[in-house]
Amino acid sequence: MIHLVSCRWDNRTSVVIPNEEVFYLVGFLHSAIGPHSIKRTLNLNNQIIEFSNKASIGVRQYLPNYTTEPEWKAHYGARWDAFQQRKNTYDPLAILAPGQRIFQKTPASLPLSS
Known part of the structure; x- marks a missing residue:
């Protein structure tokens, strides 16, 4: 301890x-x-x-082994907004920690194919 x-x-x-x-x-x-x-x-x-x-x-x-966004929001509590802002700033393509299912890739975050 x-x-x-x-x-x-x-x-x-x-x-x-x-x-x-x-x-x-x-x-x-x-x-x-x-x-x-x-x-x-x-x-x-x-x-x-x-x-x-x-x-x-x-x-x-x-x-933790959370599988839904509400579970993650409860985990972070009052710090959720700060965490979400950092994720959007430093991982806008949602590449990091996809198995945690916190943030999903959106069509706007995917690179355009040529």
Whole structure:
């Protein structure tokens, strides 16, 4: 567990941090090797997230598996607009991270064929 202070955090990144002065970074590293399967590990992670949500603990996943834009908007919360602006500025063709399904290529962003 790492104790962090938000005023020392670089807000120019797209990492989502709590709206608290002091917060903690906790990492759970599970092994899916041996008697523990990947399905069991994912189930355990989901249980941790569900518990945190029910207890109103401001938890965020580092590598979430969201598949819809509303899920991503909820993940970024108040930082969604800033993230969206950075994406439009630095990746206007929606080339980066297509598997996250945050932004789709639009006809206007596709290069013209000759």
